[in-house]
Amino acid sequence: MSRTSDAKMRATTILAVRTPTGAAIGGDGQVTLGQVVMKSDARKIRRLYDGKVVAGFAGAAADAFSLLERFETKLRDHQGSVPKAATELAKEWRTDRVLRRLEAMLIVLDKDNLLLLSGTGDVIQPSDNVLAIGSGGPYALAAARALTAHTAMKPGEVVKAALEIAGDICVYTNRNIEVVELS
Numbered sequence: 675m676s677r678t679s680d681a682k683m684r685a686t687t688i689l690a691v692r693t694p695t696g697a698a699i700g701g702d703g704q705v706t707l708g709q710v711v712m713k714s715d716a717r718k719i720r721r722l723y724d725g726k727v728v729a730g731f732a733g734a735a736a737d738a739f740s741l742l743e744r745f746e747t748k749l750r751d752h753q754g755s756v757p758k759a760a761t762e763l764a765k766e767w768r769t770d771r772v773l774r775r776l777e778a779m780l781i782v783l784d785k786d787n788l789l790l791l792s793g794t795g796d797v798i799q800p801s802d803n804v805l806a807i808g809s810g811g812p813y814a815l816a817a818a819r820a821l822t823a824h825t826a827m828k829p830g831e832v833v834k835a836a837l838e839i840a841g842d843i844c845v846y847t848n849r850n851i852e853v854v855e856l857s
Contacts, residue, residue: 686718687810687840687847688730690781691818691829692788692803696857698829699728699783700837702810703850705735711848719854722746723754726784728854732808733778741767741778745791756787760797767795779807785856810840810847830855
């Protein structure tokens with residue numbers, strides 16, 4: 675068994691879905707340190723810019739909060755333009771020595787945009803309007819893609835169902851799910 679200082683912090687499954695009828699983002703509540711669940715009700719989704727933008731984060735908590743604060747500042751600087759704020763944060767991320775060391779990712783969502791801000795300072799827009807990050811991200815992504823392709827579920831319903839599927843498969847994901855919808 676590894677020492678606590680060597681144990682890897684694992685946390686989060688964040689999933690976002692956009693359709694012509696709306697958008698939703700959700701996350702589970704589990705935070706795991708090594709083989710121990712440290713917290714089961716963490717909140718990893720934040721409303722920004724008077725609720726018009728929603729962000730979910732994965733990775734080291736302190737790093738994620740730092741990125742979230744910087745993104746929110748960029749959002750205010752660019753009058754709520756998600757693409758411009760994301761691009762400016764990515765530029766800063768690539769050039770700032772401290773930011774380059776942060777181990778976190780963000781999914782940001784508004785009524786018109788869905789973007790991933792990666793740990794390398796990239797800004798990625800999915801071609802299918804579905805994004806997932808975190809330990810259970812691949813499971814939630816697969817489930818959401820299947821649900822959007824083969825059902826008439828609303829985005830919030832897809833997010834909840836896909837996160838529940840991920841929670842049943844991934845040991846680092848639970849079924850304590852928070853979903854935020856934008857219409």
